[in-house]
Amino acid sequence: MKALIFDLDDTLYNQEEPFKRAVQAYLPVQDGQMGDLYIAFRLYADEVFEAATAGDITLESSHIYRMKRALADVGYAVSDELAITIQQEYQENQGKLSLSPEFPAIFDYCRQNKIRLGIITNGPHLHQLRKLQSLEMTNWISEYVTIISGQVGVTKPSKEIFDLMVEKMQLLPEDMCYVGDSFENDVAGAKAAGWKAIWLNHRKRKQPQSPYQADAVVEEREELLGVIEQLVSHSVTQFEAEQQGKANE
Known part of the structure; x- marks a missing residue:
């Protein structure tokens, strides 16, 4: 493994926190309901993402749809206006994000082991860029190896x-590893x-039917560095075995 590439939303930061603050500013949704509400919100967002990206529906319509459907699932019927x-409150909160505390150590480990870092994220260019700026991601990952779907016109998966990203890194696909919370977009893609x-299945979602399997599944961010170390160690061992095999030919 020579490069480790990250998803942004709900991977590098906990996306539920800005969502929770926005919802609870207007509705008496209890903390115990928030996990299910947020998962529903993400599912409904995925339903309309491609249509909004293609221009088949407006971005505002997709925002109304995902918010209303998710809130209805937990018993709140709201107007389009609400x-x-x-x-809008949620978007404001996304300008005040905090990087999950496990990642500086992960980035430092990668730097020490000459593993290159990058980001691939789906979403509107300026909206995602604002999040990256809030997280101060250029302290670790350059803009050159940060790909935003809204800027390049192609989306995961x-x-x-x-x-x-392979082209930017000048590496082979087998040298690359991706970390993300969505099985369909991140793992299968x-x-x-x-x-x-x-x-990074920290929402403990059920794996969908797929011909693909993740190389590792992590349910807590605290476990991620150890898994990365294992994959790096395995890559080194595999490379050494291949070199020894060539030497014996």
């Missing part, structure tokens, strides 16, 4: 967006492109 108001993949 759905947009909560969405399309193979093309992973190929763009990366594996279809010939990469390794770590599924």
Whole structure:
């Protein structure tokens, strides 16, 4: 493994926190309901993401749809106006993000072991860029190896967006490993492109039917560094075995 590439949303930071603050500013949703509400919100967002990206529906319509449907699942019927108001509050909160505390150690480990870092994220260019700036990601990862779907016109899980990163890194697909929280976009997308993949399944979602399997599954961010170390160690051992095999030919 020569490069480790990260998803952004709900991977590098806990996306539920800004969402929770936005919802609870307007509705008496209890903390115990928030986990299920947020998962529903993400599922409904995925349903309309491609249509909004293609221009088949407006971005505002997709925001209304995902907010209203998710809130209805936990017993709150809201107007379009309130759905947009909560969405706007959510977007404001996304300008005040904090990097999950496990990642500085992961980035330092990668630097020490000459593993290159990058980001691939789906979403509107300026919106995602604002999040990256809030997280101060350029302290660790350069803008050159940060790919935002809204800027390049290709979205995960399309193979093309992973190929763009391979081209930027000047590496082979088998040298690349992707870390993300979405099985469909992150794991299946990366594996279809010939990469390794770590599924950060901290929402404990059920794996969908798929011809692909993650190389590792992590349910807590605290476990991620250890898994990365194992994959790096395995890559080194495999490389040494291959070199020994060549020497014996």
